Amino acid sequence: MSEVHTKTSILAHQFENLDQQLETDTLGIWVFLVTEIMFFGGLFACYTVYRSFYLPAFEATSRVLNVRLGALNTMVLLSSSFTMAMAVRSAQTAKRNALMAFLALTMVLGVVFLGVKAIEYHAEYMEHIIPGVDFAPQGEILQHLSPGGLGHAQIFMCFYFLMTGVHAIHMIIGLGLLLTLLLRARRGTFTSQYFAPVEVTGLYWHFVDIVWIFLFPLLYLIGGRY
Amino acid sequence: MASSHIVPVKTYLFVFASLLFLAALTTAVAFVDLGPLNTVIALTIAFAKMMLVVLIFMHLRHGSKLLHVVLIAGFFWLTLLIGLTLTDYHTRHWIPDPLPWSSSAPATHP
Numbered sequence: 001m002s003e004v005h006t007k008t009s010i011l012a013h014q015f016e017n018l019d020q021q022l023e024t025d026t027l028g029i030w031v032f033l034v035t036e037i038m039f040f041g042g043l044f045a046c047y048t049v050y051r052s053f054y055l056p057a058f059e060a061t062s063r064v065l066n067v068r069l070g071a072l073n074t075m076v077l078l079s080s081s082f083t084m085a086m087a088v089r090s091a092q093t094a095k096r097n098a099l100m101a102f103l104a105l106t107m108v109l110g111v112v113f114l115g116v117k118a119i120e121y122h123a124e125y126m127e128h129i130i131p132g133v134d135f136a137p138q139g140e141i142l143q144h145l146s147p148g149g150l151g152h153a154q155i156f157m158c159f160y161f162l163m164t165g166v167h168a169i170h171m172i173i174g175l176g177l178l179l180t181l182l183l184r185a186r187r188g189t190f191t192s193q194y195f196a197p198v199e200v201t202g203l204y205w206h207f208v209d210i211v212w213i214f215l216f217p218l219l220y221l222i223g224g225r226y
Numbered sequence: 227m228a229s230s231h232i233v234p235v236k237t238y239l240f241v242f243a244s245l246l247f248l249a250a251l252t253t254a255v256a257f258v259d260l261g262p263l264n265t266v267i268a269l270t271i272a273f274a275k276m277m278l279v280v281l282i283f284m285h286l287r288h289g290s291k292l293l294h295v296v297l298i299a300g301f302f303w304l305t306l307l308i309g310l311t312l313t314d315y316h317t318r319h320w321i322p323d324p325l326p327w328s329s330s331a332p333a334t335h336p
Contacts, residue, residue, distance in 0.1 A: 206280075
């Protein structure tokens with residue numbers, strides 16, 4: 001009886017079968033991700049406009065960011081995308097232990113990313129490069145800034161904190177989703193027939209990774225590392 | 227069923243290695259002065275990484291035509307968003323600001 005109950009409850013009544021349900025779930029999350037592209041796209045468009053206005057200040061200010069930690073975080077996040085892809089594959093092939101291990105590994109890498117980000121934010125706080133009344137960058141950057149450049153440098157740092165901050169919020173939401181997946185996987189909810197939640201959470205996680213793939217060169221790398 | 231296609235582990239490992247290589251490459255190139263090419267190379271590498279993630283990790287290579295249309299439409303609107311915003315901001319100075327109606331100075335036309 002409980003077996004039958006499980007089978008009927010994983011297939012919502014409006015769908016013919018699980019394949020159709022999975023296809024609809026996938027389309028739904030992709031449409032959501034397109035709205036996310038628009039959301040981050042607005043920030044990227046804003047960033048591009050201000051960068052073209054204040055190019056020298058933006059290039060100079062990008063030097064104050066810690067490129068080593070940025071590159072490390074890029075590697076961490078790419079690794080978490082790999083473990084997430086492996087988690088989806090484990091669900092597809094009905095390997096419950098592997099699924100749980102890869103989900104846990106993805107969460108660990110996500111937490112490492114946020115930890116490194118927190119270290120960076122703290123260092124930036126200590127160096128007075130958070131926009132506001134205490135904004136007072138020191139060292140090499142000052143040689144590259146024009147007299148009015150401090151204001152433009154603050155605009156760059158505003159973009160940095162806004163974009164990485166919103167990205168970090170997406171990571172935290174992703175970690176919450178992964179935790180629920182892990183708990184459901186532990187209960188044995190997922191089978192090779194029913195793994196749509198793992199698949200769509202994976203799509204979300206990869207999207208957040210892609211946002212970082214663009215944030216890293218735009219904020220840390222281009223112009224002024226040499 | 228397209229989206230339940232199971233990708234071999236080897237493919238995932240290859241994509242993962244390629245992504246790490248590209249991340250190292252883009253970081254290394256940033257320390258070499260190539261002028262405006264730095265930006266072009268950084269964005270090209272980022273685009274390549276995105277395509278690897280989208281096509282393989284996100285299974286779009288085996289996705290339905292409908293998914294392709296949705297994503298292409300999304301990127302089309304993104305290019306409109308960024309392209310038209312830049313067009314606006316960078317052509318505003320082409321036409322001088324009109325004088326206010328109340329101004330007594332004679333209007334000049336370029």
